[in-house]
Amino acid sequence: MNSRTIRLTALAGMAAVALTGCVTDPETGERRISKAAIGGIGGAVGGYLLGDLIGGRNDRTEKILGAGIGAVAGAGIGNYMDQQEKKLRERTAGTGIDVERQGDQLVLNMPGDVTFDHNSALVKAQFRSALDNVAATLAEYPSTYIDVYGHTDSTGSDSYNQGLSERRAASVADYLAGRGIQRARMATLGFGESQLKCVPESSEADRQCNRRVEIRIAPVTQSDVNAAR
Numbered sequence: 001m002n003s004r005t006i007r008l009t010a011l012a013g014m015a016a017v018a019l020t021g022c023v024t025d026p027e028t029g030e031r032r033i034s035k036a037a038i039g040g041i042g043g044a045v046g047g048y049l050l051g052d053l054i055g056g057r058n059d060r061t062e063k064i065l066g067a068g069i070g071a072v073a074g075a076g077i078g079n080y081m082d083q084q085e086k087k088l089r090e091r092t093a094g095t096g097i098d099v100e101r102q103g104d105q106l107v108l109n110m111p112g113d114v115t116f117d118h119n120s121a122l123v124k125a126q127f128r129s130a131l132d133n134v135a136a137t138l139a140e141y142p143s144t145y146i147d148v149y150g151h152t153d154s155t156g157s158d159s160y161n162q163g164l165s166e167r168r169a170a171s172v173a174d175y176l177a178g179r180g181i182q183r184a185r186m187a188t189l190g191f192g193e194s195q196l197k198c199v200p201e202s203s204e205a206d207r208q209c210n211r212r213v214e215i216r217i218a219p220v221t222q223s224d225v226n227a228a229r
Contacts, residue, residue: 053218054147054187061228064145064220067184071225072143077104081219084141091137095130105218108134112152112168112211121167123175131172134215135179146181147216148173150190151197153207158192166190172213 053060072080081104088106089099096114100107115127123131138146150169152161169188177183198209 053145054189057145057224058228060145060184060187061220061224063184064182065225065228067182069142069182069185069220071220071222074222077219077221080141080143081106081217084137084144084217087137087140088134091133092130095127095133097130097134105216108215108217110172110213110215111208112213113208115172115213116168116211119164121164121171123171128175131175132179135176135181138176138181138185138217139179142182142185143220144185145216145218145220146173146176146186147218148176148186148188149195149214149216150188151195151210151212151214152193153210154193154196154201155207162190162192164190165192168213172215 081101085099085101085106088108092099092108096111098109100109114124116122116124138144148169150165150167150172152165154161166188167190169190173186173188176186193210196210197212198206201207201210
């Protein structure tokens with residue numbers, strides 16, 4: 001199955017979720033997609049969409065090479081990410097950060113309640129030591145792309161949540177940059193409330209689950225370098 005077919009299949013899945021998640025406004029009679037359905041779309045195809053690098057691989061690779069960062073040889077990619085995963089798990093134990101392995105990529109899930117105060121994009125003082133440990137590990141394994149994603153719950157307006165998610169992602173990236181992580185390795189993206197993880201939001205625990213920042217770490221491979229040349 002080629003990439004175009006995969007993308008079309010993903011869009012078809014989104015459409016199916018959207019159709020089953022439509023609600024009717026009792027005053028206007030207008031049909032629209034509910035926020036819960038938007039969360040369902042995120043759960044259905046979010047993994048595929050988030051698997052892509054922000055901004056595309058070629059542009060990111062050129063910047064990384066320009067910063068003097070090399071690639072990981074094909075046979076060593078698994079071990080490179082294994083060692084990084086091990087250190088991240090050790091150094092973030094008990095901090096609230098969840099380390100998830102997805103193939104040759106790592107995802108750090110940082111719940112909003114331990115990372116930021118309510119409606120704030122300033123990293124909590126008590127959480128900075130945990131981010132220091134993350135930064136120290138990322139510095140030891142420089143041959144990786146780092147994508148920082150911001151997410152919110154569905155409370156509040158779409159536009160406010162979008163802006164807040166972008167500010168929080170940028171805040172984490174800024175903090176890592178201040179600890180020596182090259183800007184060329186990092187990119188940020190805010191999803192607002194479009195990628196809800198816990199749906200429906202029937203409790204404060206669900207909202208806390210959705211208020212999060214994720215860091216996706218992907219290896220810079222020799223094939224990436226060859227494609228960028």
